[in-house]
Amino acid sequence: MGRLEGKVVFLTGAGAGIAKATAQSCVREGARVALFELNEEAGASAEKQIRDAGGDALFVHTDVTNDNSVREAVAKTVKHFGRLDVIFNCAGGSSEDDHPVHEMDLEVWHKTVALNLLHPFLTCRHGIPHLMKAGGGSIINVTSHLGLIGSAKPAYAATKGGIISFTKTLAAQYVSYNIRANAIAPGSIRTERTLGRYDNPNAVLSERAKLDLRRRAKMKKLYPFASGDPKDIAEIAVFLASDESRMLTGTTIAADGGRSSYLNVYSED
Numbered sequence: 001m002g003r004l005e006g007k008v009v010f011l012t013g014a015g016a017g018i019a020k021a022t023a024q025s026c027v028r029e030g031a032r033v034a035l036f037e038l039n040e041e042a043g044a045s046a047e048k049q050i051r052d053a054g055g056d057a058l059f060v061h062t063d064v065t066n067d068n069s070v071r072e073a074v075a076k077t078v079k080h081f082g083r084l085d086v087i088f089n090c091a092g093g094s095s096e097d098d099h100p101v102h103e104m105d106l107e108v109w110h111k112t113v114a115l116n117l118l119h120p121f122l123t124c125r126h127g128i129p130h131l132m133k134a135g136g137g138s139i140i141n142v143t144s145h146l147g148l149i150g151s152a153k154p155a156y157a158a159t160k161g162g163i164i165s166f167t168k169t170l171a172a173q174y175v176s177y178n179i180r181a182n183a184i185a186p187g188s189i190r191t192e193r194t195l196g197r198y199d200n201p202n203a204v205l206s207e208r209a210k211l212d213l214r215r216r217a218k219m220k221k222l223y224p225f226a227s228g229d230p231k232d233i234a235e236i237a238v239f240l241a242s243d244e245s246r247m248l249t250g251t252t253i254a255a256d257g258g259r260s261s262y263l264n265v266y267s268e269d
Ligand SMILES: NC(=O)c1ccc[n+]([C@@H]2O[C@H](COP(=O)([O-])OP(=O)(O)OC[C@H]3O[C@@H](n4cnc5c(N)ncnc54)[C@H](O)[C@@H]3O)[C@@H](O)[C@H]2O)c1
Pocket: 012, 013, 014, 015, 016, 017, 018, 019, 036, 037, 038, 039, 042, 062, 063, 064, 065, 090, 091, 092, 093, 094, 115, 142, 143, 144, 145, 185, 186, 187, 188, 189, 190, 191, 192, 193, 194
């Protein structure tokens, strides 16, 4: 029997990267999944891949920054599958224009806040009543190691840091409903998007992107366990979604090879 047998999970941003891999892992463990995705082609293709492999998936075209869109997506999920047990908030990202505070365009700040922070608020606002009806559930928010330590991108770091305290608050507020809330803080994950940005020899890079690339190479040397594949995060998500993690709530699992845990002063060079 799968570790998520009988559970219904919705995942945001499930047309690509970490959420897509997590949807596939959840299905492998017996869950039925709703894929909330803005990009229609990516969402439909992710749904097809799961169905072709014999799983049960529903693509729901959703803009996670829009309250009505999220409300409708949650309603469609519950109508289709009859229940909801797990919320996986993963859509998110940073902008190349996430400049130092005194230089940042206000629009960049608002867009980043909407995608990274308003989004989990909206999915919880509409999803939690269904977890309550199901007698409990698990909320999993995807943050970043940069939410734990800060970064050169202020909007990204602030929103990812916000997710961590939001998760703790959810844990406290819904404990009496048998609902747990945890976060995962990935290091560098080799998704189609990051491979396109950092591992593409033909890419035309801005000065900022080049600097980013040099920093990443240095980090790779200092923290060799800090990069992984989407399925590495998917496995942690399955654990947090399952009853195996029943002692965990309010916590953030730093899947970042120690980058947020220790300063590497031990390397030889
Ligand atoms: N990839 C990494 O190295 C890394 C590292 C740390 C944290 N993270 C975090 O993990 C999460 C997933 O990252 P990823 O690299 O897998 O992402 P990705 O860019 O590969 O996929 C994100 C998906 O979200 C969708 N999306 C974007 N805006 C949306 C919206 N408004 N509504 C619905 N869907 C929307 C996109 O179309 C895309 O399919 C993000 O929150 C990111 O900040 C990623």
